[in-house]
Amino acid sequence: MVKGLRSIVILLIIAGLFNLFLTPGRTIISFWIFTVSDVGLKNAVLMTSRMVLLIIGTSVMTLTTTPNQLTDGMEKSLGFMKKFNVPVHEISMMMSIALRFIPILIEETDKIMKAQMARGADFESGGLIKKAKNMVPLLVPLFVSAFRRANDLSFAMEARCYNGGEGRTKMRPLQYSSLDQRAYICIAIYLIVFYSAKVIL
């Protein structure tokens, strides 16, 4: 099994067991100090499958879709809002840049933290207020660096003729294809089955 999944599996097992044994209801089986109720069984199955779906869903999305595709999709699907003067292109551009810089800023945070720790800074002990105060030596340099990066990036974007969304073309334009059609059909079927199951059960 992939090592990264271990903690998730543990979480799933705990959530499942808690629901299974600790939900009151009509007893199905009981042994020693444990009792399994009908509601408990249903909850346990529902809860774990929900979590599994949640994890699979997000993993499949992040593994198949680049941040740029994601924001492209957002830009297109929210494109109608341009009519109401919502800067859809700008917002999606900001999102994709934010996604690009998250790992860089995390790395930077780590670096500054170490540097301040080498000067005896303490980020762990103390109460809430003291902790917040201790964050100043971390946050100030981080903000300064983020602004510097933003400044550099804006120059770099302008230098490459960026001028907003007008007149832009795309290397991979989003095109409606039979695959999308199938995806829509799948989602529709899923929703119908889901709701009918809910009504029937």
Added chain:
Amino acid sequence: MSIIKSKNLVHEYIRRDEEGNVESIQVALDHVNLNVEPGQFISILGHNGSGKSTFAKHINALLTPSEGTLYVDGMNTSDDEFTFAVRQTAGMVFQNPDNQIIASVVDEDVAFGPENIGVPTEEIVKRVDKSLKMVGMQKYKSHSPNKLSGGQKQRVAIAGVMAMEPKCIILDEPTAMLDPDGRKDVLQAVHTLNKEKGITVILITHYMEEVVDSDYVFVMEKGKVFMEGTPREIFKDVELLKEHSLDVPQVTLLAHELRKSGLPLPECILTREELVENILKLEKTQAASHTVSRAAGDKASEKASNNELILDHVSYKYSPGTAYEVTALDDVSLSIKEGEFIGVIGHTGSGKSTLVQHLNGLIKATEGHIYYRGQDIYDKDYDIKELRTQVGMVFQYPEHQLFETTVFKDVQFGPKNQGLDEKEQIKRAYEALGLVGLPEEFYLASPFELSGGQKRRAAIAGVIAMKPNVIILDEPTAGLDPKGRDDILGMIAEMHKKRGDTVILVSHSMEDVANYVDRIIVMDAGKPAFDGAPKEVFAHYKELEKMGLAAPQVTYVMNDLKAAGLDVRTDATTVDEAKEEILCYVK
């Protein structure tokens, strides 16, 4: 017709106060006249603040002249109508590789430029492929830029510009933040573009070695072009360059020194081959008569001092047990003596930064033990905070850790965390600032108002103020110009002399280190590959090269001379030593 033509170009940065009144005017460019022909490889030299970057931004119409005019391919950059055409004609690559990549996938980033200028989809795909091939990055097409090295990122940035099919490409200190390997790759890519595609290249740099191959050089200072000519013409005047604190390639400097000592060498030698050839042409003197004075040079460095730090079979793995496991340190055993001045050298990813971060407990080894003054720092009751005040660490780009309102307060931060009283804090801050040589008028200024070199001094003072017994400096010269570099290294050496402490200098530049340290530890693949005095280590220059490191240029010259049959000692590591050695043999 020239592709870039500037006529009396002036640019002023105007600072205004809150009411919009002019507070101060800083003239960044002062009547610059400059002409570039299509297909040329041009270099612009100068130190930080000389106006070279400001000029670069003008060629790209990111800035417009305050006075005078600038034509790019016949278009006036002040004319708004041409802004985008100018930017398309003259593409620009910036210094920081991270801050100019927009997309999260390499090919999407390269496509960003063509997308902006409305190139049709099929054409974009073709251009992206072509540009990535030009810089040799097609293998990384669908990689995330975060996983690339600095040199690779810069090549992606160059591809991003090339995809716009410019006639001219401007590179603003593209190699300042790279290691020697990355630097070589980027320069090679640029030279290929120039030779094979006929792209006009304008390379802005402060590394003299990078200038040697260009067609024409402009040297800028205080917003003016103060020298121009072919590299040969520029380097002829070594004295003038030194006067303006510009660096000269070691080979040229050595040739110049030899000439000054009376050797009839031709003026201005640029490459190693030239120098060796010319020295060999000279008459050999009575060879064996000079062997006497040699042994004296090696002063025994065997000072009977105590071990300050001992590493005992230390290993470190990043994310152990996962698919991303990386062994950064592999069974390292070392001892560091009190008062030593050590250089730790290695290319990016060799484990040198990881190694030094172990020494003050910022990283805990996955295996092995570390002893500071005889005590195991991994002992349960060992005070790791106390260790951090004993073993001071100055990180790469330390100025990024400045945060206080004044320089003085920032330097006080360390002593304050040590729990010292106010009086002692102030005393220490004064001492530290004095040691790093920061002028007193800056003590109460905001650290963000200082220049690059001064910021670095202030940040180093912040560590010195804790009075550590060991000071570790991780790439203290990264991103500085030659003058700043020499100043900082000189200051560190001076401080070492005054305080007698143990100094560990991490670097990837052999030439920097060779001049100052007593001992070099070369890291490769998480292990110390060589450990000894600079002369001993550089004797392995061939192995060093395989590790992506280079010995100082003079070491190569001496080895070339030896290979050509001149019986010189090959262990010279500085220009002065090489000069003495050569003078023994030829006259």
